[in-house]
Amino acid sequence: MANILGNLNRSLLLGGVLLALAIVILNGNALDLNWVNAFLRFLHALVGVVWIGLLYYFNFVQIPTMPKVPAELKPGITRYIAPEALFWFRWSALATMVIGLAIAGAPQQQYLVEALTFQEGYRNIGLGMWLGIIMAANVWMFIWPNQKIALGLVDADADAKAKAGKTAMLFSRTNFVLSFPMLYCMVTRGVLG
Template sequence: METGFAFLDVFARWAHFIAGIIWVGHNYSSVVQRPSWQPLTAADLVSDTSPRFQTMLGREHGFFRWSSVVAWGAGMFMLWQRGWLEGALTLQGSLAPLGLGVWIGTLMMANLWLVLWPHQQKVLGFKPASVEERLRCSRITHLSSRTNTMLSIPLLFFMAAGAHGGFLFG
């Protein structure tokens, strides 16, 4: 492998690894911090200065969403660089476990960007919405986040099985 490609490979691996920890770790920390769902109240949303709203804003308005893009993009780059992308996406042979991980990760990222984030923008007041709508959206964001947390378990399994246990699928 050329030095330039070797550097890109190491960079992509670390970007994938660190961004994945940030992305999935955010979901796990959410479960630890809030093991059961506690619905917001109208009082939590009426004032942007409420302590609970400010806590949500600080935690949610971070860069964890973009770490999903970095993790997914770096993973796709690594598969492409090795010539494995098509085989993984079509679940062929020993690349099937990795491919399942890719599809689960893609579903998780779509859930984050197309379901969770649009609703979270309303909860946080970044997009105009009535208090009732914001309360409804808070439940959707909770369920969407928990869905990604649960999907991360098979995602991690299939990612690891691709390199450490692929014989199970051969």
């Protein structure tokens, strides 16, 4: 078992096989539009967990801990850990938003316009969608461009790196704050409308 679980790719493959088995066992031959909708909801939740999990990692762990890390150890984080985490962070943000919009616009759902315009019965999901869109935009328009500078992935002087790091942190913290009402709206969508 250590041979499988000790390797990320093998673990992902095992998780995918178990997912396929669960789908077949639970849905049998009824792989229709309802199944597609359920699968999209699963993917939306999965990539959303990755996105918000990394947002919380940055805000609860990395940002508060970096000032305590000895200078000689910081390159390990800024050259290896942060760029990898930011890769998954930005792509999971985009995937969460795209899949969520696809669910809302799917033929059997079609509540995209109603939600985005806060019509009766769609206010919770609409507010959650708008907050998610704003948060995804922050990732791609402010956090990632500034992190590239702060981490030295783009040439810049020390002052520009410090300014970019602060800007990235402030937009990350903005997303952190917005994540609470966004998650509430998404989770209560079916309960409160």
